[in-house]
Amino acid sequence: MSFPWAEPYQPKNGLTRWFDERLPLPRLVYGAIGGGYPVPRNLNYFWNFGVLAGLALTVQIVTGIILAMHYVPYGDAAFLSVERIMRDVPQGWLLRYAHANGASFFFMVTYIHIFRGLYYGSYKAPRELVWMLGLVILLLMMATAFMGYVLPWGQMSFWGAKVITGLFGAIPFVGEPVQQWLLGGFAPDQPTLNRFFSLHYLLPFVIAGVIVLHIWALHIPGSSNPTGVEVKSAQDTIPFHPFYTAKDGFGVGVFMLLFALLTFYAPNYLGHADNYIPANPLSTPAHIVPEWYFWPFYAILRAFTVDFILPAKLWGVIAMFAAILLLFFLPWIDRSPVRSGNYRPRFRQFFWILILDLLVLGYVGGQPAEEPFVMISQLATIYYFAHFLIILPILSAVERTLPLPNSISESVLHGEDKEAAPADLSGLRPAAAE
Amino acid sequence: MATVEHSDGMLATAPDGGVRRRDFINIAAVSAAGVGAAATLYPLINQMNPAADTLALASIEVDVSAIQPGQAIKTIFRKQPLFVRHLTPAEIQAANAVSTGELRDPQTLAERTQEGKAEWLVTMGVCTHLGCVPLGAAEGENKGAFGGYFCPCHGSHYDTAGRIRKGPAPKNLEVPAYKFASDTVITVGEVA
């Protein structure tokens, strides 16, 4: 581990010693999430969301493997097999609702996890790879969620598959062959369903693998913290276990509570009614929308309505992918030496505008492509790109930041009573400099 | 270092040596997590049990009116073959002539049929050795050395009461629960 004061692993009894000498797994766990991993002592609740995302992935894998025991990836039988799970399989309704809403929860906690990274500058050196691996996970999650949504073979499944694979049709010259290659035909059909099922089963394990790399890369410099000041001495840290295991335990409790409320009392709230209609290639739903977690990107896709050198459709596709890909370059776009938004008053203002902007994009992404929603989505798209590609590079060069605390322990004491409060915007340090 | 002391602090005992009230809360929280995890396992395991639509087919009705003495039919019960055999008086006699003492799985024909309906032998068509389907239910099939059923996989011979007489099978052909819904219809899967 990176810090010299990290507690070395001491086997508690003969059995763990015997095991550790042959396979140092206990040592690995101890150093990764046990008492041997020193963590900054001032982490707030936003640092719970990494663990929660891991929990959500676990829920998805467990319920998913079970659903695959009953699901049939075969044309109309796919829809019927899902309904059989809902009606006849013992507790099948619970497993399916947990899986469907688990996807939403996975995205919710992952997005909060990402926003935390954006606000506290977790993407900055020396954690660039942690950030980039995280973005790889996000892309894999999106692919997995999209393919999973196709599997029930309802109307939205079918038309979602058609529209999203249609995006690849916008690529010049090779678009149409690529689209047919993805679908295994001219429209979503049996080959599409089978390959999506196969990949939907595979990708979560790829995600799990990238998560291992994500955590490995994180453990080299250690966790960041709300001040953005690096750990300087043993006083700044506290062992992961029992302190953060206890805190994560509480986080897991709150997460499960919200998850249970949604799964048991509003299981279809985040879904779309049309997906309870079996897929019909001859009838398009009045209003095709993806699941909510894709709405901001869907809004960006639809914001480009006029040809400008390239066709509008291609611009939309490019912009949608660029919206995610630009995040890979964030560590080099934002060169401010100060990590945490707590000490960057201007950055903080723009950060909250960005959050608002994303909420607006999400909202219009779920609305029909009519005015005034299209104009709003265009405005919001402009801000999205301007924020990352124009404002941040300029800001990081000209911004006047606030003085940083000398060390984490100093800042902890200053904001001691607020230790357990969510991102504190005014208490830790005064808001704006002027 | 301070941090080391902290981690010890959680597990430390009170000066008087007992478990402190603080520790009790930690133990209770971990226990609650354990209970929650165990409860979660229930649906994860229970889902593999037969589903409602499978169970709905767990009883079937068989019309036996067309089966002549000496004939048998093969039908499907719980996705497995079921033999319904209309015994001739000679077959009944042959079955009753055997003394149960010499049988591997001692049962009389009366125990294997319903009262007053000794001519109706209803058995699973599943050899008790390793699960093959014995021959003898259809016209012209090998009925084995004892005139009942013969399993070609490993050479088990069953007599006219479906009892194992020769070969590796350990038990008689299983008689499922069934009842006569009327004189000509039997309901298999329901206790009489």
Next chain:
Amino acid sequence: MVRLIAFLVGLGFVVVAGWSLGNGVVAYATQPQEESVEHRFHLSPKHVDFSFNGPFGKYDRQQLQRGFQVFKEVCASCHSLSLVAFRNLEEIGYNEAEVKAISNQWQIEVPSVDPKTGEASTRKGTPADHFPSPYLNEVAARAANNNALPPDLSLITKARHDGPAYVYSLLTGYRNPPADLPADSRPGEGLHYNPYFANLNIAMPPPLTGDGQVTYADGTKPTQDQVAKDISAFLAWTAEPRLENRHRAGLAVVLFLLFATVLSYLAYQNVWHTAKRKVRHTGPLDPENMAKRDAANREAGVNL
């Protein structure tokens, strides 16, 4: 360098999106905004109090049985209910013998194969069978219904927004088209005006013809309103038959989680208690450090 490229790329996206926006604004400002006919005349479902609404909601077995009677006598001649099996009726209060009788006497027989000739044939239903469809296939259904397809009703209340209320509103929502309805949107031959239907004109003739269309065995007065509510409740059950299990299990799970979460919070506070107390005695609370920080703040022009 990265920042320069980022800046240029960003400018590119902003210009292109801005171009789209500009075009959109000009179009919006110059072209008159026409409100679509659907937007103007379409109505959201009425509010209905069903017994199964809310977190503690339960189905009313009597109502479901009445709804089943309505389905049998009014809907089943055109609409299938293919995801529901006769055996499921035991869940709404019929006993085994009644279910057997219902399946055996159902007006439509189950497709089968003649055991002698091998030709397609039909047989009487059993409890294990699903409700048979009134039509052989979609072509037959359309041929018999003026080219309109009566949808399967098993999931109808989940396949429509606010489903049970939608079905109720639709069944009671037939009326004469308003005078100001544009000619293009007036119901054509074989269509009927219904403002709760997505495109306002529905092919289904008003199925509920008035009070007393069915006769309830339990003495409930079969007004048109009551009949519409009963069939809506029945169809809510066919779409979500495990609703009661869900509500019951949910209550237990939520209560347990509340308890466990409070416990975990106490344990968390408990574990951290020692950590915080120790820290107070170490360096950072040192008055010297405090002074340094305050000085730095003043230097930066910050008012604490």
